[in-house]
Amino acid sequence: MRSDRIFNWILRGLALTVLLGFVLLVWFLWNEALPALRSAGLGFIWSTGWDPVSGDFGALPFLWGTLVSSILALMLSAPISIGAALFLTDIAPKSIRTPIAFLIEMLAAIPSVVYGIWGIFVLAPFVREHVHPLLNGWLGFTPFFEGPPFGLGMLTAAMVLAVMITPTITAVCREVFRSVPDLLREAATGIGATRWETIRLAVIRPSISGIFAAMILGLGRALGETMAVTMVIGNRPEISLSLFKPAATMASVIANEYAEAQGDSHLSALAAIGLVLLVVSSLVNFGARWIIERTESKTHV
Amino acid sequence: MSKADAPRLPRIQRRRHFKSLMANAVIMTLAGFAILPLILVFSYIARSGFPALNLDFFYKLPAPAGETGGGMGNAILGSVAMVIMSGVMSIPPGLLCGLYVAEFSHQKLARLLRFVIDLMTGVPSIVIGLFAYAMLVVPLGGFSAWAGSAALGIIMMPIVSRTTEEILRLIPDQLRESGLALGLPRWKVLLRLIMRAGRSAIATGVFLAVARASGETAPLLFTSFNNQYWSKSLSEPIASLPVQIYTYAISPYEEWHRLAWAGSLILVTVVFAINLLSRLLLKRTSN
Numbered sequence: 001m002r003s004d005r006i007f008n009w010i011l012r013g014l015a016l017t018v019l020l021g022f023v024l025l026v027w028f029l030w031n032e033a034l035p036a037l038r039s040a041g042l043g044f045i046w047s048t049g050w051d052p053v054s055g056d057f058g059a060l061p062f063l064w065g066t067l068v069s070s071i072l073a074l075m076l077s078a079p080i081s082i083g084a085a086l087f088l089t090d091i092a093p094k095s096i097r098t099p100i101a102f103l104i105e106m107l108a109a110i111p112s113v114v115y116g117i118w119g120i121f122v123l124a125p126f127v128r129e130h131v132h133p134l135l136n137g138w139l140g141f142t143p144f145f146e147g148p149p150f151g152l153g154m155l156t157a158a159m160v161l162a163v164m165i166t167p168t169i170t171a172v173c174r175e176v177f178r179s180v181p182d183l184l185r186e187a188a189t190g191i192g193a194t195r196w197e198t199i200r201l202a203v204i205r206p207s208i209s210g211i212f213a214a215m216i217l218g219l220g221r222a223l224g225e226t227m228a229v230t231m232v233i234g235n236r237p238e239i240s241l242s243l244f245k246p247a248a249t250m251a252s253v254i255a256n257e258y259a260e261a262q263g264d265s266h267l268s269a270l271a272a273i274g275l276v277l278l279v280v281s282s283l284v285n286f287g288a289r290w291i292i293e294r295t296e297s298k299t300h301v
Numbered sequence: 302m303s304k305a306d307a308p309r310l311p312r313i314q315r316r317r318h319f320k321s322l323m324a325n326a327v328i329m330t331l332a333g334f335a336i337l338p339l340i341l342v343f344s345y346i347a348r349s350g351f352p353a354l355n356l357d358f359f360y361k362l363p364a365p366a367g368e369t370g371g372g373m374g375n376a377i378l379g380s381v382a383m384v385i386m387s388g389v390m391s392i393p394p395g396l397l398c399g400l401y402v403a404e405f406s407h408q409k410l411a412r413l414l415r416f417v418i419d420l421m422t423g424v425p426s427i428v429i430g431l432f433a434y435a436m437l438v439v440p441l442g443g444f445s446a447w448a449g450s451a452a453l454g455i456i457m458m459p460i461v462s463r464t465t466e467e468i469l470r471l472i473p474d475q476l477r478e479s480g481l482a483l484g485l486p487r488w489k490v491l492l493r494l495i496m497r498a499g500r501s502a503i504a505t506g507v508f509l510a511v512a513r514a515s516g517e518t519a520p521l522l523f524t525s526f527n528n529q530y531w532s533k534s535l536s537e538p539i540a541s542l543p544v545q546i547y548t549y550a551i552s553p554y555e556e557w558h559r560l561a562w563a564g565s566l567i568l569v570t571v572v573f574a575i576n577l578l579s580r581l582l583l584k585r586t587s588n
Contacts (some may be wrong), residue, residue: 007488011401015392015414018458022417029428065502083331091328100336102580109576112567113543117550118342121349121558131327148379163338170335194321199328224425226519227543231551251427251519257433258524259476278424285423 029278032271035264042050050237052257057269059276061237066277069154069229070222072243073161078215081166085173090185091197101174108167119160119270124151124232131155134242143241150234155243157233161225165218169297173218176210177203209295216288223281226251250277320360343569345435350566353559358567363545367558373564376533376545382516383446383525383541387453392507395458396496399465399503404409404491415466432521444538449525453517456506457510464506468499500522501586508579514571544570 036057037044047058084104088097128151139145180203188202204211228253235256248256250273261267310318350561357372364371397413403410433452438444472495480490496503527548544562550562 001486004487007486007491008405010406011397011405012410014397015401015410016391018394018398019417021455022384022421025429025432026435032431032435036315059429080331080334083328084335086328087332091325092332103336103339106576107335107575109512109545109572110339110342111518111568111572113516113550114346115342115544116571117546117561117565118345120550121339166335166338179377194317196321196324197317220423223548224423224427225548226425228426232523233549251425254427254431255519255522258434259526269430271435274428281425282420282423285420287437289419299379 009067019040019074023041023142023199023279026278029271029275032268033275034268036268036272037298039265040066044269045276050253052261052263052269053263055263057265057272059250059269059273061239062155062248062250062253062273064239065154065233065237065251066223066251066280068163069157069233069247069249070219072158073165073222074100074219077166077169077218080162081169082173082211084166084170086199086203088174089177091195091202103169104146104170105233107163112164112225112227113231115160115164115228119156119232120152121166123159124156127151127153127156127159134258136244144243147240147244148242148243150246152232152234152246154233154240154247157229157247157249158243160228160232161222164228165221168221169214169218173207173211175280176207176214179210180206209291213295214287214292216284216291220281220284223284224251224277226255230255233245250274304409319376320537322403322482327439340364343567346562346566347571349559349562353563355409355567358560358563360444362531363560364556366552366554370559373540373542373567375528375544375561376540376542376564377531378530379446379539380515382535383450383513383521384538386450386535387457387514388507388511391444391454391458392461392510394412395461395510396465396503398458398462400469400496401492402462403469404495418459418462419474420482421455422463426452426456426517427519430522430524431486433520441536444526445535445567446525446537446539447534449521449539449541452520452524453514454521456504457514458515458518461506464509465503468502469495472498498539505566505579505583508582512575512579515575516543516568518547522547522575 038207040047044057045059045063048060049056049058051057081255087287088101092100095127123284128149132149132151135145136147136149183197184206186204188198193201227251230252233248235252236246237248238252240247254270254274254277257266260268261270327565338546357370359372359377360374360465361370362375363373402411402415402418406415426433429452431453433448437451439450441447476494476498477490480494481487485493521541525541525544527544528538532539546561546564548570549557549564552558574586
C-alpha cells in the first residue's frame with residue numbers, strides 16, 4: 001500500500017538521521033581533538049604532564065585514574081553483587097525476593113550528583129577517620145596505603161563507584177543464575193549435595209562467563225561515571241600507587257576544566273580525552289555484549 | 302537436621318554441612334552489604350535535607366554567598382523546563398526508532414540502527430555534553446537551555462528506543478496478523494494496535510528515561526551551565542537542580558551545603574516517585 005511505503009520512508013529517514021547524528025558526534029569529537037593529537041602525537045596518551053598554563057598536555061594520569069578507580073570499584077563490588085544475586089535466586093525466601101531486588105535496583109536510580117554529595121560529606125570523613133587509620137596503621141609500609149588522611153582520593157572514589165555499579169552487576173548476575181535450569185539444581189541436591197555445593201557446582205560453574213560479562217558491564221558503567229567521582233577523587237592529575245592520594249579521571253578532568261578552559265589547545269586536549277573515553281567505554285561495552293551473546297547462543301543449542 | 306543426628310554423622314559430612322552453613326551466612330552478609338548503602342544514603346539525605354527545606358526553597362532565588370535563606374526556585378524551574386524540552390525532542394523519535402528496529406528487523410538499516418542505539422546507550426554522558434557543546438554552544442555563541450535540553454535528549458532517546466523495542470518483541474504475532482487480515486495498512490496496525498497493546502510498558506520506559514534525565518549533571522555543566530537568576534529566554538544559561546546541587550556541595554559555605562542537601566532530597570524524591578509510579582503502572586496492567 002502506498003501509505004505503508006510512505007511510513008517506511010519516514011522511519012528510514014529517522015533512522016538515517018540518528019545514524020548521521022552519531023557519525024557527527026564522533027566526527028565533532030575527532031575534529032576538536034585533532035589539534036591536540038597532532039601536536040603531541042601518540043605521546044598524548046603516554047605523557048604524564050598536565051599543565052594548562054604552560055600548555056603541557058598528557059593523558060596518562062587520567063587514564064590511570066579511570067582504570068584504577070574502576071577496577072578497584074569492580075573488585076569491591078563484584079563479590080557483593082554476586083552474593084546478592086545468589087541470595088535473590090537461591091537462598092532468600094520467595095516472598096522477600098522481589099522487594100529486595102527492588103531496593104537494589106533503586107540504588108541505580110539515585111542520581112550521580114547525590115552520590116557525590118553523600119561521598120563528600122559522609123563517606124570521605126568516614127574514610128579519613130576510620131578506614132585510613134586502620135589500613136595505614138597495619139599496611140602503611142606498603143606503597144598502596146601510605147600517605148596522609150585527606151579523605152578525598154582514589155579509595156573514596158572507588159567506594160562510591162562500587163555502590164553505583166552494584167545494581168548493574170547484581171541485575172545481570174541474577175538473570176544469569178535464573179537462566180540456569182532448575183534441573184541442574186535438583187540433580188545436585190538429588191545426589192546429596194549441600195546447599196553450598198549445589199550453588200557452587202550447579203549455579204556458579206555454568207554461569208562463569210555470564211558473571212564475567214556482568215562484571216565487564218559494571219566496569220563499563222564505572223569508566224564513564226562522572227559527577228560522583230569528580231566530587232570525591234580530589235582532582236589532582238598525579239600517578240600514585242597509594243589509594244589515599246587524590247587522583248583524577250578522564251571524565252572528572254573534563255567536568256572540572258571544560259567550562260573554564262582558556263585557549264584552544266586546552267579545549268582540544270580535553271576533547272581528545274573525551275575521545276579516548278568514548279573509545280575505551282565503547283570497547284568495554286561491546287566486549288561484554290559479545291560475551292553475553294556468545295553464551296546465549298551456546299545455551300540455546 | 303535435628304541435633305540428635307548430628308554426632309552420628311561422619312566427620313566429613315559434618316564438615317560439609319558446616320561449610321554450607323558458613324557459605325550461606327557469607328552470601329547473606331554480602332546481600333546485606335548490597336542494600337546497606339541505600340539505607341545509609343537515604344538516611345543522610347533525609348536527616349540533612351528535611352531541616353533545610355521550607356517554602357522559600359521552592360520559589361526563591363539563591364542567596365548571595367554568606368547570607369542565609371534563599372532557595373532554588375530558578376533551578377527547579379530550569380530543570381523542569383529542560384526535561385520537558387528534551388522529552389519533546391527525544392520521546393517521539395525514540396518511540397519510532399524502537400518501532401522500526403523491532404518491526405523491520407529484516408531491513409539492513411534497522412539492524413544498523415539497533416547497533417548504533419546500543420552504542421549510544423554506552424556513551425558516557427559527559428561525552429554527550431562535549432558533543433552538544435561543539436554542536437550548539439559554539440555556533441549559538443553561548444551556554445543555553447537549548448543546548449542543555451539537546452544533551453539530555455540525546456541521553457533519553459536510546460533508552461526510550463530500547464525499551465520500546467523490547468516490549469514490541471513480546472507482543473504476539475497473531476495481533477499483527479489479525480490486523481493485517483482485516484485489511485488495515487501496516488502503519489495503522491503498528492501505530493494503532495501494536496503500540497497501543499504495549500503502551501503501558503512503553504510508558505514505563507519513557508518514565509525511566511525522564512527520571513534519568515532529571516538527575517543528569519555532567520552533560521549540563523558546559524551546555525546549560527548555571528544561572529543565579531531567573532532565565533529570561535531559552536538562549537541564556539539556565540540553572541538546573543543537579544548542577545546547582547553540585548555547585549553548592551563543592552562550595553565552602555555551610556549555608557550552601559544545607560541547600561544542596563535540600564536539593565538532593567527533592568531530586569531523589571522526584572526520581573523515586575517516577576520510578577515507583579512506572580512500576581505500579583506496569584504491575585497494574587500485567588495483572
